[in-house]
Amino acid sequence: MLNCIEQWGLPLAGMVALATVFGFLIVWVSKKFKVEGNPIVEQVNAILPQTQCGQCNFPGCKPYAEAIVSGEAPINQCPPGGQEGIKKLAELLDVEILELNPENGVEEIDQVVEIVEPDCIGCTKCIQVCPVDAIVGAAKQMHTVILDECTGCDLCIPACPVDCIIKIPAPIANQIHRKQKPALLKTIQEAQSW
Amino acid sequence: MVNETLSHFHGGLVLRHHKKASCEQPSKPAGLPDYLVIALKTNRGICPVPTISVGESVLKGQVIAKPEHPMGCYSHAPTSGIVTALDHNPTASQDAISALCVTIQPDGKDQWVEPADQKKPNTREQIVEQIKQAGIIGLGGAGFPTHAKYLQVPDNNTALSRETTLIINGAECEPYISCDERLMLDHPHEIIKGTEWLLKAADANKAIIAIEDNIGGVKKRLSAEIKKQKIPNISVVKVPTIYPTGGEKQLIKVLTGQEVTSGQTPYSLGIIMQNVATAKAVYDAIELQQPLINRVVTVTGESIAEPQNYLALIGTPFSHLLKLAQCKDDVDKLIIGGPMMGYAMPSADIGIDKTTNCLLALPEVCTKPEIESMPCIRCGDCVKVCPQELLPQQLLWYIDGNEQTNDLEKAREHHVFDCIECGACSWVCPSHINLVDFYRFAKSELTYLDIKKAKSELAKQRHDDRLARLDFIKAERQAKRRSKTSKLADKSSAKAEISAVLARIKKQSEEKADE
Numbered sequence: 280m281l282n283c284i285e286q287w288g289l290p291l292a293g294m295v296a297l298a299t300v301f302g303f304l305i306v307w308v309s310k311k312f313k314v315e316g317n318p319i320v321e322q323v324n325a326i327l328p329q330t331q332c333g334q335c336n337f338p339g340c341k342p343y344a345e346a347i348v349s350g351e352a353p354i355n356q357c358p359p360g361g362q363e364g365i366k367k368l369a370e371l372l373d374v375e376i377l378e379l380n381p382e383n384g385v386e387e388i389d390q391v392v393e394i395v396e397p398d399c400i401g402c403t404k405c406i407q408v409c410p411v412d413a414i415v416g417a418a419k420q421m422h423t424v425i426l427d428e429c430t431g432c433d434l435c436i437p438a439c440p441v442d443c444i445i446k447i448p449a450p451i452a453n454q455i456h457r458k459q460k461p462a463l464l465k466t467i468q469e470a471q472s473w
Numbered sequence: 474m475v476n477e478t479l480s481h482f483h484g485g486l487v488l489r490h491h492k493k494a495s496c497e498q499p500s501k502p503a504g505l506p507d508y509l510v511i512a513l514k515t516n517r518g519i520c521p522v523p524t525i526s527v528g529e530s531v532l533k534g535q536v537i538a539k540p541e542h543p544m545g546c547y548s549h550a551p552t553s554g555i556v557t558a559l560d561h562n563p564t565a566s567q568d569a570i571s572a573l574c575v576t577i578q579p580d581g582k583d584q585w586v587e588p589a590d591q592k593k594p595n596t597r598e599q600i601v602e603q604i605k606q607a608g609i610i611g612l613g614g615a616g617f618p619t620h621a622k623y624l625q626v627p628d629n630n631t632a633l634s635r636e637t638t639l640i641i642n643g644a645e646c647e648p649y650i651s652c653d654e655r656l657m658l659d660h661p662h663e664i665i666k667g668t669e670w671l672l673k674a675a676d677a678n679k680a681i682i683a684i685e686d687n688i689g690g691v692k693k694r695l696s697a698e699i700k701k702q703k704i705p706n707i708s709v710v711k712v713p714t715i716y717p718t719g720g721e722k723q724l725i726k727v728l729t730g731q732e733v734t735s736g737q738t739p740y741s742l743g744i745i746m747q748n749v750a751t752a753k754a755v756y757d758a759i760e761l762q763q764p765l766i767n768r769v770v771t772v773t774g775e776s777i778a779e780p781q782n783y784l785a786l787i788g789t790p791f792s793h794l795l796k797l798a799q800c801k802d803d804v805d806k807l808i809i810g811g812p813m814m815g816y817a818m819p820s821a822d823i824g825i826d827k828t829t830n831c832l833l834a835l836p837e838v839c840t841k842p843e844i845e846s847m848p849c850i851r852c853g854d855c856v857k858v859c860p861q862e863l864l865p866q867q868l869l870w871y872i873d874g875n876e877q878t879n880d881l882e883k884a885r886e887h888h889v890f891d892c893i894e895c896g897a898c899s900w901v902c903p904s905h906i907n908l909v910d911f912y913r914f915a916k917s918e919l920t921y922l923d924i925k926k927a928k929s930e931l932a933k934q935r936h937d938d939r940l941a942r943l944d945f946i947k948a949e950r951q952a953k954r955r956s957k958t959s960k961l962a963d964k965s966s967a968k969a970e971i972s973a974v975l976a977r978i979k980k981q982s983e984e985k986a987d988e
Contacts, residue, residue: 324933328925328929329930329936331936339936340933340936411932411936411939412935412938413935430932451928454924455917456568456917460873460911460918461873461907461910461911
């Protein structure tokens with residue numbers, strides 16, 4: 280018995296010491312490099328278009344991202360992200376690609392809003408609902424939209440008591456002329472029939 | 474810096490020139506058209522702000538638009554007349570994109586504005602400023618504002634200053650286009666003088682004028698002019714005519730053997746390149762005090778009875794030039810630029826801009842493809858000819874392969890943005906695929922996605938900031954309320970508070986009673 284302790288004692292003690300050291304190391308590393316928040320939620324949120332429009336029935340893009348990750352919501356409830364966004368989400372989460380749910384809305388071309396300034400009464404209601412602070416103005420003063428910062432979420436439209444907010448094409452159309460993808464014939468029969 | 478023996482770039486094509494017909498006669502003035510449509514935004518520049526209004530009369534050379542952005546350029550009235558419109562019209566650019574244009578009705582007097590009486594510039598900054606004031610942009614085709622090229626040159630005697638070489642690009646490699654060649658034959662004096670100014674602006678120690686080896690007589694004239702003016706540091710070099718040898722990066726490779734790396738400007742190698750027509754425009758601006766209001770345009774093609782180079786005012790409608798060159802009725806496609814890189818125009822009412830070097834009118838026989846495009850067979854012929862050493866077939870695979878392979882980001886990783894759209898790959902493709910169209914599509918779509926991405930990041934930031942602000946306000950209010958309720962929780966302080974309020978009310982009512 281004593282012999283046994285003599286023979287194995289040192290290696291055992293060494294192992295215990297090593298295990299303790301590594302144990303502390305793991306605890307220290309996990310504290311030092313702790314990831315804030317759920318990284319998958321952040322990844323999903325990065326794919327979402329950040330319009331904060333609430334068409335997905337959640338109060339903003341991040342809550343929807345959290346709902347997707349926790350499995351509460353399907354990936355097809357974001358009209359501004361469109362089919363392309365759904366495809367990216369499906370790829371990230373390794374789930375099936377779905378069609379955009381028409382109940383949430385339809386995919387639209389880039390639009391922003393504009394205040395018809397002569398009609399504005401300065402009620403500040405639109406300023407309060409704008410999720411990205413893209414409307415400036417003060418009480419009883421005319422308000423205006425900062426076009427470059429408007430996401431086109433349309434939340435201000437129902438808030439306006441005098442209906443002076445209208446949709447206009449987004450300024451992005453002036454920055455870049457989007458081209459059509461050229462078509463390529465898929466078979467030689469089609470090409471020969473030309 | 475320049476090798477004695479010339480190098481050569483990867484790939485390229487040997488094409489038939491089709492230049493002779495238009496290049497035989499000296500260029501003729503195109504005269505005054507009925508109206509001028511001047512596009513304010515040119516190619517890569519940023520749209521300047523118009524300084525005139527509709528109904529105003531303008532004089533020749535008067536500024537009609539001023540830039541606000543450093544990449545913008547001035548615009549001048551090409552002749553005297555009345556501004557009849559300031560609106561969006563199709564322009565002589567890719568897809569004839571609609572942009573802000575000034576329409577001028579000439580009054581026929583062609584009366585110059587009072588010259589500003591500028592002195593000849595002495596310093597580099599003054600030269601660059603005069604180039605900017607004259608609204609000069611690269612006349613070779615890309616239309617990069619000329620003054621912006623010299624802003625990257627550091628000041629003298631700083632640690633950053635380096636040996637700079639100026640290359641004057643006279644190698645218009647694309648078939649049919651002969652405006653640069655004709656300009657060199659007609660105005661060697663102006664080009665050499667302009668080059669001298671550019672040498673000073675670039676702080677360069679030598680200039681090379683690169684011309685193609687297939688054009689006769691140009692080297693002789695330029696060399697004679699250099700000799701006459703006794704400028705030892707300008708030399709004329711003939712380069713082999715292989716399409717696209719006139720491309721900026723290709724010409725640098727041919728002349729120096731060096732390559733401009735992806736995302737870099739030629740100045741990273743100590744090189745500044747300028748078109749010959751730009752050198753002429755610089756001469757006009759500095760020696761004659763004339764802004765850039767005209768340029769040489771080649772009008773040619775199988776539908777043109779008398780191919781010819783014209784000195785046309787900026788904004789001259791295509792139809793005016795076509796009429797002068799006796800265009801036939803059988804035009805199927807009207808192209809600005811050459812057959813390889815040009816853009817088909819939907820109408821002949823569009824005005825030429827500062828970068829329009831050629832009008833090519835082709836009948837149906839020349840434009841109709843023998844066969845429509847077919848699927849890619851991945852033969853790799855395009856790889857062999859690509860002067861930028863890209864993988865055209867692989868790019869197509871990522872842009873228009875199938876559901877699984879399509880990934881524009883992969884196309885970006887394969888440097889689709891380095892494509893110079895020379896069309897060599899499309900030319901050799903045995904499946905007749907218009908590859909460049911796919912790359913143009915990919916570039917526009919990727920740029921669009923980048924803008925969207927930047928926008929969504931900004932929106933996220935602003936939304937987060939807003940939420941943080943609302944939380945802060947809420948927390949502040951709660952803290953206020955809590956401090957009040959906690960005060961009342963303590964009996965004695967609550968009593969003191971109540972008695973203080975009662976005393977105040979009593980005092981107020983007493984004051985009222987006194988009154």
